[in-house]
Amino acid sequence: MRTFWPRLKDDFQLSIITLVGLLAVVGVSPYAVFRLGEGSWLVGATDTFLVVSTLLAVVYAWRTGDTIRPGQFLALIYSTGAFLVSAKLGANGLFWMYVLILFNFFVVPPLQSLIATMSTLVAICVYGWLHPERVFESHYQMASFVVTCLLSGLFAFVFAHRARVQRRLLARQATIDPLTGIGNRRTMDAELDIAMADSKRYGIDFGLLVLDLDYFKQINDRFGHGIGDQVLVDFVDCVREVCRPSDRLFRLGGEEFVLLVPKADLNSLKAIAEHIQQRVRTQLLRPDGAPVTASIGGSLLRGHADRDGWLKHADECMYDAKRAGRDQTVIRPLAPNRAVAATEGPDYHQ
Numbered sequence: 001m002r003t004f005w006p007r008l009k010d011d012f013q014l015s016i017i018t019l020v021g022l023l024a025v026v027g028v029s030p031y032a033v034f035r036l037g038e039g040s041w042l043v044g045a046t047d048t049f050l051v052v053s054t055l056l057a058v059v060y061a062w063r064t065g066d067t068i069r070p071g072q073f074l075a076l077i078y079s080t081g082a083f084l085v086s087a088k089l090g091a092n093g094l095f096w097m098y099v100l101i102l103f104n105f106f107v108v109p110p111l112q113s114l115i116a117t118m119s120t121l122v123a124i125c126v127y128g129w130l131h132p133e134r135v136f137e138s139h140y141q142m143a144s145f146v147v148t149c150l151l152s153g154l155f156a157f158v159f160a161h162r163a164r165v166q167r168r169l170l171a172r173q174a175t176i177d178p179l180t181g182i183g184n185r186r187t188m189d190a191e192l193d194i195a196m197a198d199s200k201r202y203g204i205d206f207g208l209l210v211l212d213l214d215y216f217k218q219i220n221d222r223f224g225h226g227i228g229d230q231v232l233v234d235f236v237d238c239v240r241e242v243c244r245p246s247d248r249l250f251r252l253g254g255e256e257f258v259l260l261v262p263k264a265d266l267n268s269l270k271a272i273a274e275h276i277q278q279r280v281r282t283q284l285l286r287p288d289g290a291p292v293t294a295s296i297g298g299s300l301l302r303g304h305a306d307r308d309g310w311l312k313h314a315d316e317c318m319y320d321a322k323r324a325g326r327d328q329t330v331i332r333p334l335a336p337n338r339a340v341a342a343t344e345g346p347d348y349h350q
């Protein structure tokens with residue numbers, strides 16, 4: 001229950017599927033009971049099937065976190081339901097088509113929705129054409145139905161497409177650093193939590209490097225903010241060239257970065273840090289030709305109870321590297337002043 005509201009709030013698709021489940025119970029169940037009561041077995045059974053299937057899709061989405069397949073399933077069964085209801089009830093059932101148009105655009109991507117909606121429209125029209133006066137009372141009514149459905153579908157498509165683009169943009173802005181294109185602090189927090197869970201569950205060792213450019217303020221002050229920005233972008237390129245595809249780089253803020261390294265030990269962390277420093281020192285030059293350097297602090301996940309404690313420890317190591325003269329690496333097991341156990345390895349100062 002503790003995760004119910006946050007999940008509902010954060011996952012748009014899940015909230016829509018849940019709403020559909022609620023509406024199916026509240027809005028379709030009475031119809032099912034009424035139709036079964038008056039002896040309309042096909043429509044009653046269709047409504048009952050819709051309610052039960054919807055509830056199953058809602059449960060599946062909540063249990064697995066997958067909202068794509070339940071969405072497609074719901075679009076399929078509701079489209080079929082709309083066809084059956086129209087075929088059985090005639091003009092009175094056609095109104096459900098407008099609900100279906102909106103519904104489909106909510107639960108599946110715009111193109112899939114367009115296909116599902118248009119297929120249903122074509123199926124109803126073909127059935128209506130082959131069975132005169134069973135669905136449509138006249139050709140004029142059929143033409144009006146087609147035109148109004150097409151217009152509703154078009155508006156829904158444009159709206160759904162725009163909303164989708166905006167949602168993607170918002171999600172990107174919330175997780176990506178706009179200057180360098182790497183994950184921001186929010187993304188890092190989420191990935192560190194996943195790393196901690198993986199470490200517990202699968203026993204994978206994770207290493208963390210905090211990388212901070214040295215005397216970066218001088219670069220800004222002497223050469224301007226634009227050059228400073230370019231140095232940050234080039235620094236990210238340098239680090240990416242050195243690390244493996246499985247390593248994850250984030251911008252913590254300003255000129256401070258974090259590299260998450262799976263399957264790491266003290267030796268491999270030290271090797272990566274030195275490799276990065278060497279690459280930055282030789283490839284990243286200021287406009288006056290002086291090398292740009294970075295101080296690096298590192299820590300292994302071992303023994304850290306929480307994400308912030310792990311990060312703080314690596315950050316403290318980075319400040320020790322600054323104090324040791326900059327362009328240095330300090331990688332240390334958890335307790336700085338504790339006698340280092342043989343399995344943990346020694347402190348490393350480059």
Ligand SMILES: Nc1nc2c(ncn2[C@@H]2O[C@H](COP(=O)(O)OP(=O)(O)OP(=O)(O)O)[C@@H](O)[C@H]2O)c(=O)[nH]1
Binds near residue numbers: 218226228229253255
């Ligand atoms: N160009 C640019 N500068 C930034 C950005 N974010 C933070 N800064 C600057 O980064 C500088 C950081 O300065 P300090 O914290 O004093 O660090 P430093 O000069 O690198 O000194 P040390 O870290 O002690 O070596 C400040 O001048 C900030 O204005 C950014 O996105 N672009």
